[in-house]
Each structure stands twice: as C-alpha cells, then as structure tokens.
Amino acid sequence: PNQMFCADLMFMTPEGCILARPASDVRAGEERLLAAALAREGVPILRSISGRGVFEGADGAWITPTQVMVGRGIRTNQAAIDQMRAVLGESGVEVIAFDMPIGTMHLQGMLRFADHNLALAWPLRLAYHAVDALKAAGYRVEFLPDVDESIHNAAFNFVTLGPRKILMAAGNPKTQQFYEGLDIECVTVNVEELYKAAGSIGCLSGIVARERV
Template sequence: MGDNARQSSCLLKGGRFFLLEKERYLSDRFALEPASDKQLLQDIWGTPWGVFCPVGPIRSVLMHRPGEEVLQIPKDQYEVEAGSLRLREVHGRSLSKGRGQDPPDLGLLQAQHDGIAEALRKAGAEVLMLDQPESGVWPDRMFTRDLGMVLPGGVILSRFALYLRQGETRIAQETLGRIGVPILGAIHGQGFMEGGSFALLDSRTAAVGRSERVNDAGIEQLRQLLRIQEVELLTIDMPSDKIHLDEAFLMLDTDKALVNPRLLPHWFLKALHERNITMLAVDPEDPPLTINALAVAPGKVLFSSEGCPTAELLQKNGIEVIPVEVSEIYKMGGGIHCVTLPLVREEDPFGRASAVTPRQ
C-alpha cells in the first residue's frame, strides 16, 4: 500500500470511526478485548467510562445540586448520611444524636456545592447532573457517591437500606442510561450496598466497609461482580457509629492514603503497609468528616477549608490541597466525597507502578 492509500485508510469517517475501525465493526470476528478495553468503550459507548486508577485525574463526575427537597426532611432526621440509626436502640449515653438540627441554609448549601463543582471543573472534570425524578422527594440525593461502585468500564448500582433513599437507584439508572454509562451489575434481593462504603486501592484491589447500610448479602453480590472484573475485595467491619468506609479511609495518591486509625482494624493498616501505601492520620481536632475529601488527580485533593491541621500534614507529605467550604454540607451528614461520583478517572499520568507491590 502506498503512502497516499495508507493515509486515506486512516481518514476520519463520519466524524467518529477510522475507516479501518469501521471495517472492524462490520466483521464477524469474535471480540477478543474485555468489555473494559478503552478503545472499545470509546468506539461503542462514546467515552472510556470507568475508574482506571483510584486517584487518576477525574474527567467526568456525577453530582446533584441540592434543591427544595432537602427541606422536606423531618427535623429529627438530618445527618442520616453519616448517622448510625442502630445507636438509637442503645439506652444511656450514645455517640449519636441523630440529625436533630435545624434545617440547612439552602442558599449556603447550594453555594458550597457550586464551589465544589467549580473546583472540579478547574481540575479538568466535566460535571454531569443527576436527572430530576418523575415522582418522589428523595431528599438525600445530593449524596451521589452512594449511587454505585465505579470500576474500569462502568458502574455497579447500589441498593439502599433505608426507605428514605430507595428511589435513588432508579434515578441513577435512568441518568446513567441517558448519559451512556455501561451498567456492570446491580445489588438485588436482600442485599444492601452503598457507594460511600466502597473504595478502590488500586486496579486489582477494592475495600468495602460492612455496617448497618452494607450487609453480608450485598457484600457477597459485590464480591461476585468484582470477581468478573478480576478485582479482589477486602471487607472491613466499621464501628457501630459509622456507616461508610469514607469516614475512615481515603486514597490520596497511588502510594499515599489518609486514614483514621481509630476506626480501622489493625489487619487493614497492615495490608496498606504491605502494599507500600504511606498512611497519614487525620487530625482528631479537625471536624469528623474532614477525611471525607476527594483526590482529583494523584497527589492533588479537594479538602475542607476547616481541616487545617490535617491539610498541613498533607502538604508536608507532598499532597497539593485545594480548600473548599463544606460547613453546610457537614450539617447534612456528608462531605466532599459524598457529593461526588467520578464516572471517568484516567490511569496514573505519571505511569507509576501500582501500589500493590508487596514490601520485601
């Protein structure tokens, strides 16, 4: 084939496929690539959807700007996102006061949510919004993290434990279908699973926090779905007053994590150490949800402007901190991590090895 002919074969056809790629999709050959193959995702789904590195640069994120629905929550039920309902059954002094606060300042809540969205855009992410439901209030739907577990190639849909949030799965499915994100599975039956209690450590290892919102049936279904993707699942028992893993653990870089060691079992800290992950402890003087932050790229994190001692520790260890206001979001029981669901994270742009390499 001459140079002109070779160049002609590589011209864009229809603005999407190369000519040779078009011939590929008209063939009757078997597809050899996995469903998570980036070129296949780009060609068929329009975007290489999924999280290919737990701290890779965020290119697409799902959010919901809070509206009047948050004012429909009964006064004694604020902070359900981070509150253990089981502690209400324990008589005597309790670590949990339930929501029991005045309703949030909606204008301030929206302004702080807008600030997070703008910071994400400045970091290079497209901010996509959750569809409005056809019926139902679903007042906690600003916490989009809980809608699913995102892997290379798509998302596994959650199933919520509380009636308060049951309708959010349908909204998520409709939104993701409209956007074109592949659905890799869903939690069904008696299983409960929420995305705030799920974290990828690297491309082959994930962790889930078992709590009143995440039960054994949900964990077993998730484990089976992850096995298809060749991802190992570690299960961590959360303390009785915590419902999600993102209250105790956050990946900051491929080899650094923010942890609350008082809330994590010794074997998990040992597993992180054996994977060459440097652990940085959140300062106990900072607000409880300070750890609920978000890495927007390796070593670059959106962080509460109130968490000054922890932010100083991160900066001393080479982490770039982008401060954002979240005080009113805290009133709702969530943080930065809770209100963001990354749908596209690229691989580590520096090409560093995965943190799973065991220590010698």
C-alpha cells in the same frame, strides 16, 4: 437533599457501574434515578445490588487494579458483598472485606487516598486486616493526628484532584497543616451549606468512568 450525595449510590469499575442499594429508608429508591441518568449518558451498568443485599458506594474503594476493599457495617451487608465478589470476580478482581466499628457510617469516612501510594486513615477505626492489605499493596498509611476538625468541620471529607492534590473544606488549619506536611497540595473551598445536609465534598463526588491502569 440526600440525592446530591451520589458517592453513596454507585461504585464504578472499568467495565461499568455497580448500582448501590441504600440501607437507609429515606434513601431507598434513589438508585433508580441514578440508573436513568447513567443510561442517558451511555454508562454501562454491570449489576444492581438486589435481594437481601444492601450496599452504599462510599463503603467501597479500589486499592489496586485487581483489588477492591469493602467495609461491612450499617450500610453494607454480607449479602451485597457476596454479589460484588461474584461480579468483580468475573474481571479477576479480588474483594477484601472487613467489619467496621460502631460509629462508622462508611468506609470513606475512615479511609481516603491522596496518591497511588498514600492512604490517610481515621485513628482507632480502620481494622488491622485493612491496614495490612493496604501496606501489602504498597501504601504508606498515615493516621489523622487530631480528629476534632474532621468531626466538626469535615476536614477528612475531601476529593482527590490528582497525585497529592486535594479539594477540602476551608477552615481546618490543623488538618491542612498535617496534609501539607505529607506534601499534599490543598485547595480549599467554603462548604458550610453542605453541613446542613450532614455531608461534604467527598459525599458529592460519584465517579462515572474508571480506567484499569
């Protein structure tokens, strides 16, 4: 069932895709299936993480057209970050890397974006260096006031549909109220079946095209 969580398998740039190399043994090799699917659709592949590098797409995030944030942890290592710096540097893109704490699987598990200037973060997990970089890039950073619904019902595992409009798991009234207090429109959907595979909406969503704006 892990194959449906394609956010981990790719990182899209305006020039093409950086193929991930999953650190988890049970997911190793999935990137080959994705590469074949992208090729069929004519999506360029810029780089496949190789050698000693391991990287999962959910550990990367664009914060400006010329800056990418990458979390270093159990699924992404320094060797992969060095490879990303090399390929993104050819397009003039800076990679901002930082260590993630124990207990965090992916960057997207503690940082999400609801608008071009609004970042939402998991409290006590996002490094000062990352918060400083976000603020320097013009973001307002808001922290979840309560993480219980995010732990048990994937309230933080959402997909941004447009400026301050998200698709989120139903059944999270406290978190939804917090989002709506930030003028975020919340579209809800029942995703209970996804929990059986230890994922949710955000994990399903792989970006297949990106424009430099």
